[in-house]
Amino acid sequence: MHTMGLHVGTIVRGADHVTYVVHVMGPVESDPGPKPEDCSFGSFVKIVPHDGGSMNFVGLIVDSALMDRDALRAGPRLAPDLRSMTVLFPDFIDERVKLVYVMIIGFTTDGDARHDFPDITPSLGDPVIKMADDEVKAFHMVGGAFKVGYYSQAIGYKSALTLPLMIRVLGHLARLFPARVDMLRLLRNALEYRWRVEGGFSS
């Protein structure tokens, strides 16, 4: 299993064939755990299947949610804070979790990237790893040519956050691919206009 890179979390639920809910590692599960910017909106992540195959899924963090299953519990607590809890009850699992939604936009097989969602799905518990900039760059070179082949899929993703998501992604890519800045800026400007002008006045 290739788990090179920062382990962000694990898959705990599949929302549909391309969208997965990831439980972000908390301080109890990982020390140090991922920082907020490691699983920020629009980040590239890879899902490394447990079965050890050569294929890695590549996804984008498209949304997030925070949950506290202990919230509103009225009973007494034996430990006053989290630090005491981990000392007194080492097998305690924090009930307060951060979830992120990952949309699969492609996959890599032995390093070759494809911008398409695969027929198979990741499994529950599969680790989700933050992709380094080099990996993001490699994923966007398909057959030797620069590609953002998931553009239409991402734009078609039904969410109020679709446009700002791709605006961020294109900005990220512009930093990684300075030679493609003009093209990426053109696409980003088009989305900015749709989001800020058309979106703003259409409702």
Place this chain on the structure above:
Amino acid sequence: MTAITTPAITGRVKGAGETTYEFTYISPSQERSKVGEYVHYVHRAGGDELRVLCRVTAINPLRAYPHEMLSNPDLDPVLIAESINYLPEGMELYEITAQIVGFFDDRNKTFVNPRALPRTGDPVYLTSKEDLVRWLFFKKPEDDWGIDIGTLLNRPGENVRVVLDMDRFTSTHMAVLAATGSGKSYTVGVILEELMRPVNRAAVLVFDPHGEYGTLRAIEAHPKFQGHDGYSPVVRVVKPGDIHIKFSELAFGELVRMLEGSSDKMHYVLREVLQELRKKSPNYATDDVIAALKARRDVVKTEESTIDGLLWRLHEFVKNRKLISDSTHMRLPDLLKPGQATILDMVELEERDQQLTTSVLLNRVLKSRISVVRGMGIVQEEEKLEFPVFVVLEEGHRFAPANDDSSSKRVLKTILSEGRKFGIGVLIVSQRPAKLDSDVLSQCMSQIIMRITNPMDQQNIKNSVEHVSAEIMNELPGLTRGQAIVTGDAVTTSVMVQVRERIAEHGGRSASTGKEWRAKWKPAPVVDRKFDDGPGKPLY
């Protein structure tokens, strides 16, 4: 039942178009469905499978780049599209509008409209070269009496020859209409070359106001124009100084038109004098008329001032006119004979003299042919033309102007309406169809129309030419030099043609102004400035 071969399918029928005889089809490529291209579908009727020819009139891309992708002129949208997997290869799609021409009726050599649209999903085929040659033209290149003017514009690689039926257009007349510089006289030159080929051997008279057709003489010695039986074409160029009209050949109306400012009373007196002279001899001279008028003045004192006015006008406008001669005569059989093209180089003649020459000669040709065909003795034996003739009128609007009743227009109208019976064909050439008389234009049953952008010219063509559809009119501004639309009797349906190269050099080529200016430039003479007021002095 007609055997159906399996030509290339270019698309599938989508449904009805905007008009009754239009339909649309969907194609993944516009390469085989360019505007003007010929396609066909199969119509099944009573056990027969009829191939219905259609002409592509519009192409509408169904999958276009979003505006945003076109927003930076420096960026190639193709590269952007490729990068985001938009319109990957093979995703192009076009909705193509086709106008039904009809299925070809071999017996009547004409297209018949099936009055039924193809069914949705029917295949649309690219029509083969062989079918186009068989369906579009009455003649093949190897046939006698064919006029090969070029190749079908839509099939540049297939060399589909556009061959006009000479018999049809020489009997029902033709018009070549084009803006200046679009290759109009070049195209007429090609037609003249074809008419003079050994298989055609036409008798042609060209009224050439610009002196453009003299270069046609090069065909006289050209091997392509030599016949196995000793035929060799003759191109006779009549220079302006050799163009003469015999005074007695002038019709009364033509003579009166020359006498500028003449009154009705003058016309009355002149008519009587001419009638008396004609009784004595058909060959009278200007001096005979002058003498007769003077004699009448001595007798009829009340007409003295009228006759004085007539005499002054005869001296001023007739006797002093080089074109009018009392004795010299251009014999029709010298001007017109099979295998001879006579070019009347009228470049130095004033426009009114050009009109007069045309009027007189056409009148004589008409009378001669009527005399021969009807067996009437209205012309002398030496004037008789025993064969059909073909007349080319360059700058046709000069001889048949829209808003002027010239004598040449009247005889031209008669020839255009009745010339077919007497074997007189006319080719009218004009760069200003709006200035050309509508009746004259409408009598030309075949047309070669080249690039025309002037809306008034387009409108006159639309109003006067029944074969011309709105689709053809839309094509006119898009034609480039040497490209033309041929429509009317000479072809089975309208075709777009790339006019072939001339064999003889073209005489109407535009001169290079810059070249001539440079050649004529001379250093400025040194000015002796000693009497100048010197610099700095104000002009006033």
